[in-house]
Amino acid sequence: MYNLKKTRQGYADALIELGAVIPNLVVLDADVAKATQTCDFQAIYPDRFFNCGVQEQNMLSVAAGMALEGFIPFASTFGVFATCRAGDQLRNSIAYPQANVKIGATHCGITTGGDGASHQANEDIAITRSFPNLTILVPGDYEEAKMVTKLAANHHGPVYLRFGRDAYPVIDEIHGPVVIGKAKILQDGNDITLISTGIMVSEVLQAGKNLHQKGISTRIIHMPSIKPLDEKAVISAARETKGIVTAEEHSIIGGLGEAVAGIASLHHPTFIERIGMRDVFGESGQAQELMDKFGLKATEIVNAALRILKR
Amino acid sequence: MAEISTEEIAQLARKSVEIRRNILTMVFEANSGHIGGSLGSADLLVALYYHLMVHDPKNPAWKKRDRFILSKGHCTPVIYAVLADCGYFPQEDLQTFRRPGSHLQGHPFQPKTPGIEASTGTLGLGISTAAGMALAAKLKKENQYYYVLCGDGEIQEGQVWEAAMFANKYKLDNLIAIVDRNYLQTDGNSEDIMPLDPLAPKWESFGWQVHSIDGHDYGQIVAAVNRAKKASQPVVIIANTIKGKGVSFMENKVEWHGMPPVKEEFDAAMKELDHV
The missing domain is CATH 3.40.50.970 (Thiamin diphosphate (ThDP)-binding fold, Pyr/PP domains)
Known part of the structure; x- marks a missing residue:
């Protein structure tokens, strides 16, 4: 743990x-x-x-x-x-x-x-x-x-x-230095890419393990720098894997997901699923209860990846 | 004891005519800009820049300079006219006011314009920014003064009163706010739009020393600022002014808040200023 x-x-x-x-x-x-x-x-x-x-x-x-x-x-x-x-x-x-x-x-x-x-x-x-x-x-x-x-x-x-x-x-995998405008590639893979920012990194890593168990090669990218964003990392992921799932503890409008989609659509359009708050306000509750309720957990990320791979 | 001589007052009065001519010319040429408040506050800026403030146009970054922050940022014509005349940048730059590529933006943009101390424009920012600067000066143990000019309509903004509390908390006796009290704002008379009177007690209750003056009387402006410098608390000078001052048909007319003159109006206004 x-x-x-x-x-x-x-x-x-x-x-x-x-x-x-x-x-x-x-x-x-x-x-x-x-x-x-x-x-x-x-x-x-x-x-x-x-x-x-x-x-x-x-x-x-x-x-x-x-x-x-x-x-x-x-x-x-x-x-x-x-x-x-x-x-x-x-x-x-x-x-x-x-x-x-x-x-x-x-x-x-x-x-x-x-x-x-x-x-x-x-x-x-x-x-x-x-x-x-x-x-x-x-x-x-x-x-x-x-x-x-x-x-x-x-x-x-x-x-x-x-x-x-x-x-x-606390996630040892992300403890390399933060560089403005640079992503952290946590794991290489060529079937699907998962991109996290913020505390969603733990859910993305868990999703990566679940996908690995299904035999899916998963690239995992963590982005502490949202602006500027590491465009090269996004373009490579778009080119080299079959699609991208983004995960952010934020609205799917205007955040990491749309930033990634904006870059991919220009350089190498691909299927992108955005995990985040789906244009709704939150409510009171325990943090983990709310993560579950609003679909910010690893299972949602896995399901999104599988949907892309089925297309 | 006169704090400014009759001859000095006459010099400032002559300077204010030049500044008013340049305000009119800038707004006429740009066909855009705020004349009324610029004309109305011209005497305040002339008194500050040509008599009261310690500053060096050849060295805009000089650490010991007094700072002036135009919180009523729409009145760029008056500050640009004054800064150009002082020599912060070439006089011909005034012809580029509000044009693409110009450093003379519609509202003050500190990184680009020499002599502009803070970026303002949306109302209420300047007094907070000036308070932050004044607090910083105290931390650095520097002795310069921070002047900030607010519109009377502007002080309807809640942020102004946040800043008023803040300046009192940190005893910013190096901060001198001036309210350009002309009773007119974009949509009409301030007392109809959102009443401000009684204004002096409001500031006093926030812990400020208040001086109410005629904002076109150089003797009163100078005396008020000199009193403010002796205070051990933040000071506000409520400067009663006439919006559009100096051009008879623009005086006290709300229409001239943000309207550029047409050719005939411009000529008539310049002719009036010729005869001052």
Whole structure:
């Protein structure tokens, strides 16, 4: 069994490490520091932590102002607030002028759980993908969450970092370095390709095992870099396997699946099935109950792969 | 004790005529842009850039410069006219206003235009951005001032009051906001559209020091800013202005919020400014 750890804890732990080596790094939060876990940074670096209160819009523009003065602000809040409540500030204060601001968005996806649909960001990738200049990184586990946070700090320009609320499997296979614009090929294969982003990597790996038992050669790709996306990895998969299944803890509209489909349709059209939230809002429940209910489990990925292979 | 001499006031008044002529010319040539608020806030910007602010057009990135953030971003004609006149970029660039390829976008875009300190446009952003900059200056132990100009319609935005709370929390006494109080916004009189009065108590209750002045009176502008610099809290100057100021048929007329003049109107307006 996998060890379980929170991706938001990876964010918080990385910030503490970064705080020691980057003196102009500051952390902002909007009254959810205990949930984003930036309170850990606050405890060690109280002079570089700014709680903006329940003011996500103000926080993002304040962060842009601090970046203009040479600081590296990590603005932390839930994904719904960062992209929907403060969407204008994210667009006009940060993305458009390429402010050197990092958005640490936690509680993304259906596994946010009990808080229900209002707090489950299932459209944040779609929104942020459509903003020019933004780099979007979606880690698969705690270790990768630490990696993307450090990568963002050392990358000049706006970055959107997507974390979840729950504890997720720690997956050794994805622990190679994250490179912006590069996929991680976890397993080679030539019948079908499975592409994950974020915490769906564990479901995709499980699906790969199930398909292997059926004698199906499965290529498994993990994409922590959603924008820019590794186009070559997609084109190769489209050319060299019979189809692609994408898996994301996000709406099937505007996320990983459509990004992959957009590239494949231009270079090598193929059958693509998208696993994700099917244009519905979520609801309250335990993370795993909701993953089951909304079809985000390995069995759905296997069934999608089999459907493609039967065509 | 006069904080500005009669001769200096006369110089600023002459400068404001040049700036107003350039505002009209830019909007007429582009056939697009916001004249009313630009004319109305021209005296405020002239007082800031030609008398109050410490800045160096030859060195726009100079660390110790005072910063000016145009939160009412649609009034680019006035800031561009002032920046060009100060020498931040060539005067002829003004002819490219709102044209493809120009660095003079319809709303301020900081990465491209020398002298523009922050990208603004959708209303409410600038005061938060200025507050973030002012907080950063405090962390760096720098002593420059951060001026931000908001429209009165603009401060109907909730984000403005978020920023007002934030500036109070962090005691940003290096932040000086100016509200261009002309009582007119796109759809009509501010008190009909979404009442703001009584305005001063609103700011005071948010922890700001408030000075209400005539925004066309250089003596009052200078005195208010000098008082603001002595405060130990954020300061807002409510500058009562006349939208369209300087061109009689544009004054206090809501239509001139975002309408470019036709040739006859442009000629008539320029003729009026000739006789100032």
